[in-house]
Amino acid sequence: MKAPAFDYQKPRSLDAMFALMAAHGDEARLLAGGQTLLATLNMRLSEPALLIDITSIEALKGLAVRGDVLSIGALVTHSEIEASPLIAAHAPLLALAAPHIAHRAIRNRGTWGGSIAYADPAAEWPACLMALDGVVVARSAHGERRIPAREFFLDLYTTALTEGEIVAACELPLHRPDDVVGFCELARRHGDYAIIGLAMTARRTPQGLRGLRLSFLGVGATPWRAEAAEALFIDRPLTADAVDEMVAAVQSTIEPLPDLTNSASMKRHLAGVLTRRLLQQGL
Numbered sequence: 062m063k064a065p066a067f068d069y070q071k072p073r074s075l076d077a078m079f080a081l082m083a084a085h086g087d088e089a090r091l092l093a094g095g096q097t098l099l100a101t102l103n104m105r106l107s108e109p110a111l112l113i114d115i116t117s118i119e120a121l122k123g124l125a126v127r128g129d130v131l132s133i134g135a136l137v138t139h140s141e142i143e144a145s146p147l148i149a150a151h152a153p154l155l156a157l158a159a160p161h162i163a164h165r166a167i168r169n170r171g172t173w174g175g176s177i178a179y180a181d182p183a184a185e186w187p188a189c190l191m192a193l194d195g196v197v198v199a200r201s202a203h204g205e206r207r208i209p210a211r212e213f214f215l216d217l218y219t220t221a222l223t224e225g226e227i228v229a230a231c232e233l234p235l236h237r238p239d240d241v242v243g244f245c246e247l248a249r250r251h252g253d254y255a256i257i258g259l260a261m262t263a264r265r266t267p268q269g270l271r272g273l274r275l276s277f278l279g280v281g282a283t284p285w286r287a288e289a290a291e292a293l294f295i296d297r298p299l300t301a302d303a304v305d306e307m308v309a310a311v312q313s314t315i316e317p318l319p320d321l322t323n324s325a326s327m328k329r330h331l332a333g334v335l336t337r338r339l340l341q342q343g344l
């Protein structure tokens with residue numbers, strides 16, 4: 062199918078973009094990488110009168126270390142993340158997850174900010190942002206505010222962004238030598254959206270693990286943190302028995318939504334498989 066007719070504007074600054082957003086309100090949509098939006102237009106799931114192409118706005122570009130955080134601009138593409146030495150050094154979880162996102166052509170155009178703002182529960186970046194306890198920098202014509210990831214993803218494709226706000230960037234704590242990260246997912250074919258995936262972060266201490274975060278994608282309406290299982294691992298050495306307990310805790314608390322080909326009980330089983338795989342591999 063073809064997209065319905067729409068007007069197109071390409072502002073060069075945030076001010077010009079906010080002016081267009083204010084003038085056109087709900088009739089306008091931001092266009093970043095277009096890898097989700099253009100498909101929804103072609104399928105006529107959305108019929109905006111105006112597309113505001115934000116890809117020339119310098120303020121939304123680039124990766125940088127600022128103080129004790131790594132800032133990822135909204136327009137940074139999945140491929141840039143995959144190849145970046147800054148990401149490898151300061152947010153290696155993202156380097157592990159990036160190759161799982163779609164195919165190269167989509168990763169070359171799709172953006173970090175588009176993925177976070179769209180909040181697909183099967184997408185890799187929202188789950189990673191939750192695992193890293195990152196922060197979304199939301200920007201409007203009136204200024205900036207910081208929203209912790211755990212307060213950002215509210216429901217299916219629904220975020221804490223309010224009218225007139227965009228994702229300008231995200232901030233992640235810098236990776237430390239004693240941090241442990243892991244990522245794995247199951248998909249029917251490489252490049253397909255995942256059936257289920259898991260991003261893990263923890264800090265190694267002489268006593269065991271601290272601050273373990275298990276953030277699943279493809280489970281519910283938003284990324285899901287396995288908090289009951291995480292709580293079992295405060296200052297505790299990882300043994301085979303401990304892994305068994307952890308898997309049992311994940312499987313008894315997860316409430317997966319089925320998809321077209323996988324039942325809730327299949328996803329519950331797979332959640333246990335991924336948990337065991339990551340804990341055994343990475344720790």
Ligand SMILES: Cc1cc2nc3c(=O)[nH]c(=O)nc-3n(C[C@H](O)[C@H](O)[C@H](O)COP(=O)(O)OP(=O)(O)OC[C@H]3O[C@@H](n4cnc5c(N)ncnc54)[C@H](O)[C@@H]3O)c2cc1C
Pocket residue numbers: 090091092093094095096097098099100135161162163164167170171172173174175176178179181183184185186226227228229252253254255
């Ligand atoms: C065949 C196919 C397979 C895919 N597989 C995967 C996959 O496995 N994993 C995965 O994570 N993704 C996958 N994607 C989606 C891809 O990663 C998209 O790039 C991403 O979801 C959206 O980013 P975008 O820059 O393309 O956003 P766009 O398509 O341009 O925009 C998406 C939505 O976000 C809004 N938006 C964009 N940027 C901002 C911003 N800065 N602030 C506020 N709103 C904004 C737009 O208005 C629009 O509503 C796939 C896409 C395709 C076509």
